Amino acid sequence: MKTSADIQRMCEEFQIQMIDFKMTDIDGRWRHITIPRERFDDDIFRYGVGFDGSNYGYAPIEKSDMVFIPDPDSAAVDPFAGVPTLTMCGNVCTIGEKENIPFDQYPKNVSLRALEYMKETGIADRMVIGPEFEFYVLDKVRYQISPEFSGYQVDTRQAEWNCSLSVPGNNGYEVTYKGGYHASAPQDVGYDLRSRMCLAMEDWGIKVKYHHHEVGGPGQMEIEVELGDMAEMADNTMIIKYIIKNMAAAEGKTATFMPKPIYKEAGNGLHVHMLLFKDGKPVFYDENGYSGLSREAHYFIGGLLKHIASLCAFTNPSTNSFKRLVPGYEAPVTIGYATSNRSAVIRIPAYAKAPETKRFELRNPDATANPYYAYAAILMAGLDGIRNKIDPEANGWGPYDFNLYHLSAEEQKKIKGLPRSLGEALDALLADHDYLTAGGVFPERLIEIWLEKKRAELKEIEQIPSPAEFKYYYDL
Structure with missing residues (x-):
């Protein structure tokens, strides 16, 4: 599994200037959030990036605050970005009182849970x-x-x-x-x-x-x-x-x-x-x-x-x-x-x-x-x-x-x-x-x-x- 240090090495190797996070809405379309490379650190893998999930078709407005947790293993250079950009897929969690909780409606979570069930x-x-x-x-x-x-x-x-x-x-x-x-x-x-x-x-x-x-x-x-x-x-x-x-x-x-x-x-x-x-x-x-x-x-x-x-x-x-x-x-x-x-x-x-x-x-x-x-x-x-x-x-x-x-x-x-x-x-x-x-x-x-x-x-x-x-x- 890639670490934050591996991501930083990729950024150096490809002279990355922006980090892009791709999320999947309920229909199966990608949406994304992009941050400058300077804003990227280890905390993103722990605390994620906040966003409003109600616009993705999932949750009602009163429970819409969610966080995207990127998967470092999915990191790749986006060939379609004019500015050198590293992109990552990942998972979505709801915000808990002490820690984030995997959002059970998020598509990737459903597929991962299906695999867990298969093993069970x-x-x-x-x-x-x-x-x-x-x-x-x-x-x-x-x-x-x-x-x-x-x-x-x-x-x-x-x-x-x-x-x-x-x-x-x-x-x-x-x-x-x-x-x-x-x-x-x-x-x-x-x-x-x-x-x-x-x-x-x-x-x-x-x-x-x-x-x-x-x-x-x-x-x-x-x-x-x-x-x-x-x-x-x-x-x-x-x-x-x-x-x-x-x-x-x-x-x-x-x-x-x-x-x-x-x-x-x-x-x-x-x-x-x-x-x-x-x-x-x-x-x-x-x-x-x-x-x-x-x-x-x-x-x-x-x-x-x-x-x-x-x-x-x-x-x-x-x-x-x-x-x-x-x-x-x-x-x-x-x-x-x-x-x-x-x-x-x-x-x-x-x-x-x-x-x-x-x-x-x-x-x-x-x-x-x-x-x-x-x-x-x-x-x-x-x-x-x-x-x-x-x-x-x-x-x-x-x-x-x-x-x-x-x-x-x-x-x-x-x-x-x-x-x-x-x-x-x-x-x-x-x-x-x-x-x-x-x-x-x-x-x-x-x-x-x-x-x-x-x-x-x-x-x-x-x-x-x-x-x-x-x-x-x-x-x-």
Whole structure:
């Protein structure tokens, strides 16, 4: 663990002038406070930096005073600051009479408590995950919502719609509709930008597995990172989104993780690979089990599938999330598991054969999620499955070793589907969240605040007329 002296040495080495502290609000956005290097001392690691938490979506005004405690191990030079700046993530505490108390609603605290609970159960002592980051890089985005005008516009020169006689486009190298998977240059105009993004991640200490153009023709990208410990990967998820957005902006472009930013194109997911270890040994491996998975792995899958509807309230927490979860776009819509089947919500990669890499991926999450809450909720659902021995096969959730989209309409009716809207997911969370509050991981008050906040978002969005409604109903 880094010490204050280590931080001071970093400041000397990189001629740091400012120290920046990055905090996560309830939605999963970073906010920050910056101090001159001269104001930085050992007391900050003990007493923290005070701020008003009510503006972050957590606490009522009368209990809003909080302190941010930086984590020295997260210290890194911020590549996007013109003034040499050292940045740190960390944790948030409420102010107690004698000492600060970890704030139980703060996202990082929830994820850390989930890991503690996992250890207390004796099931495992380490959770390793590997998210896949899908996003679009566009040349421009415009949107407006007002009583007299509502609409949006996106554009990128590689999009098929720019291959016309009247529009200056990409010199005939546009990428066709849903035809971008592993496209190469000159069609892949974001190739070098993605490489620079990956190098920036490596400089920050994040190991990159690979990057490529994704299915979406108008600039959909994917960067996949190496597997890592859940708590660190939650921090890294915030860092990765920060790097991608800022590097796109520096190029005069814009990057979005919005699940469905372009109608009729592939959506952006955040597939999460996962595996557990205990005493250094993989919990999920059994060479004699289905697809090489142990009974504990199957129970973990059972927990995820049992709670998947309520889980969506944290893994897919936007109205836009459910515009991605529709048939025909390699996005899951049914509750089930299988090997090498991208139409199932849980997919077991056939290429991961070694005991220490044997795993499965949850395919419904997207990056509108607060990663700390989402990863913690995934862990809690899986642990509930192991504790209660929830067998996914016995419950009729698979394995579905065939393309679910090819089933007849009659057969499809027999298979349960994911929530079709944010409202359905929130209703499921209200009815099913005991697995989240077990061990005091998710405070009941956090569930209440989350439901209130998301229902308010949903109500407002539902009241706004859309362009499609004008098309279908204006002349009736």
